[in-house]
Amino acid sequence: MTSLGDTKAPEGPRVRSAVARRAAGRSLEAPFYTDREFFGLDIAAIFTRHWIFAAVDAEVPEPGDYTTVDIGPYPVIVLRDEEENLRAFHNVCRHRGARLLDAGRGSAGNLVCGYHKWTYGTDGALRYAPSQPASFDPSCFGLKSVHVRSVGGLVFVCLADRPPADFDDVAARIEPYLLPHDLRHAKVAARSDIVEDGNWKLVMENNRECYHCDGHPELLRTFFPTYGYTEENLPPQLRPAHERYLRADAETRETYERLGLPYALIEELDNRATGFRIQRDALDLAGESFTADGKAACRPLLGGLPTPRLGHLALHMQPNSWFHVVADHAITFSVLPLAPDKTVLRTTWLVHPEATEGVDYDLDTLTKIWTATNEQDAHLVARAQRGISSPAYEPGPYAPTEYQVEAFCNWYITRLREALDDD
Numbered sequence: 001m002t003s004l005g006d007t008k009a010p011e012g013p014r015v016r017s018a019v020a021r022r023a024a025g026r027s028l029e030a031p032f033y034t035d036r037e038f039f040g041l042d043i044a045a046i047f048t049r050h051w052i053f054a055a056v057d058a059e060v061p062e063p064g065d066y067t068t069v070d071i072g073p074y075p076v077i078v079l080r081d082e083e084e085n086l087r088a089f090h091n092v093c094r095h096r097g098a099r100l101l102d103a104g105r106g107s108a109g110n111l112v113c114g115y116h117k118w119t120y121g122t123d124g125a126l127r128y129a130p131s132q133p134a135s136f137d138p139s140c141f142g143l144k145s146v147h148v149r150s151v152g153g154l155v156f157v158c159l160a161d162r163p164p165a166d167f168d169d170v171a172a173r174i175e176p177y178l179l180p181h182d183l184r185h186a187k188v189a190a191r192s193d194i195v196e197d198g199n200w201k202l203v204m205e206n207n208r209e210c211y212h213c214d215g216h217p218e219l220l221r222t223f224f225p226t227y228g229y230t231e232e233n234l235p236p237q238l239r240p241a242h243e244r245y246l247r248a249d250a251e252t253r254e255t256y257e258r259l260g261l262p263y264a265l266i267e268e269l270d271n272r273a274t275g276f277r278i279q280r281d282a283l284d285l286a287g288e289s290f291t292a293d294g295k296a297a298c299r300p301l302l303g304g305l306p307t308p309r310l311g312h313l314a315l316h317m318q319p320n321s322w323f324h325v326v327a328d329h330a331i332t333f334s335v336l337p338l339a340p341d342k343t344v345l346r347t348t349w350l351v352h353p354e355a356t357e358g359v360d361y362d363l364d365t366l367t368k369i370w371t372a373t374n375e376q377d378a379h380l381v382a383r384a385q386r387g388i389s390s391p392a393y394e395p396g397p398y399a400p401t402e403y404q405v406e407a408f409c410n411w412y413i414t415r416l417r418e419a420l421d422d423d
């Protein structure tokens with residue numbers, strides 16, 4: 001892999017002291033969300049060191065298929081090579097550095113730079129460079145490669161020379177939950193990029209709690225608002241939903257057991273390099289999908305599953321992703337930082353490869369709930385960014401139901417401390 005030796009954390013004493021004094025159980029100090037220097041540290045300590053959820057296999061099903069993703073200042077290509085291997089490269093030409101492929105998805109036998117036509121194979125080798133002298137050695141100018149791997153159809157890349165080694169263990173633990181849905185062979189039904197007016201951590205933190213879930217009336221048709229609460233801290237108004245949840249959960253568990261699907265909660269959000277949480281959980285109403293009545297929005301079901309009433313599989317990963325997989329479709333979410341106060345949220349909807357739009361599913365019905373939820377969340381993130389930008393802001397305390405927000409911040413601060421210690 002190519003060295004990113006020049007991505008050392010650029011931090012000064014201001015950053016170091018803020019990281020050192022972070023108070024557990026409270027939101028972060030303002031500069032973590034607003035300041036360029038802190039943003040630089042996030043890129044250096046988090047986004048170039050850790051496994052980042054970047055794409056899905058279904059975006060690149062055939063040899064030559066590619067998709068692009070920008071991880072902070074690093075444009076990256078994910079592609080399927082001629083041998084059907086998944087590969088990732090820096091999307092930067094080795095001639096004079098032009099961005100090689102425009103943003104988006106496509107298919108190409110070779111990757112041709114739009115500037116002076118240097119041409120690379122799907123293995124990254126430079127195949128053609130016009131008008132070079134005889135002494136020119138193309139083997140010195142292959143595309144710089146990036147670590148890439150697929151876990152049950154979800155594609156992660158790591159820009160580091162030596163990626164965190166615990167990813168193998170995490171992959172082995174989550175794959176049994178994902179494989180029955182066969183996402184590797186699914187079809188992309190829709191993808192959306194929205195630019196949120198907030199720091200990437202605010203997008204992540206917002207995802208890690210349901211304290212704000214009454215802002216999601218469409219989602220709450222099927223998503224139990226009791227998510228993240230315990231019997232002890234459950235507010236009285238959520239008691240009826242909790243009773244319904246207990247009944248639905250018992251039924252769904254029986255189904256998982258009958259089908260031999262794993263369902264135990266695994267929660268290792270902040271005690272390892274690749275923090276994650278995975279859980280199968282019941283949904284309300286028909287219990288099948290994220291729709292207004294809870295019924296499946298697509299037939300056939302993913303992976304040929306025998307019943308649609310499986311609730312959802314929820315996977316949350318540090319630092320930049322979450323996933324909801326139901327019997328009939330899957331939704332993946334990737335958080336990609338652009339600037340201290342600008343973040344892309346990329347959402348991808350997957351269905352069975354043979355499902356036909358307009359016949360087996362209506363695209364609007366399929367995408368409606370999470371499109372609405374994303375928009376509502378984007379407003380909350382922008383609102384948080386605006387308040388935090390005031391000199392009057394000071395870190396406030398997390399409620400018990402926000403424990404996953406605390407776990408995210410704890411994971412994040414621990415990674416920054418590791419990176420600063422390495423310098």
Ligand code: 3BY
Pocket residue numbers: 207208209210213227314322
């Ligand atoms: O996507 C999620 O899992 C989070 C958790 C609850 C609110 N939000 C829907």
Ligand code: FES
Pocket residue numbers: 093094095096097098113114115116117118
């Ligand atoms: Fe790509 Fe010149 S910069 S061919």
Ligand code: FE
Pocket residue numbers: 206207212213216373377
């Ligand atoms: Fe939300």
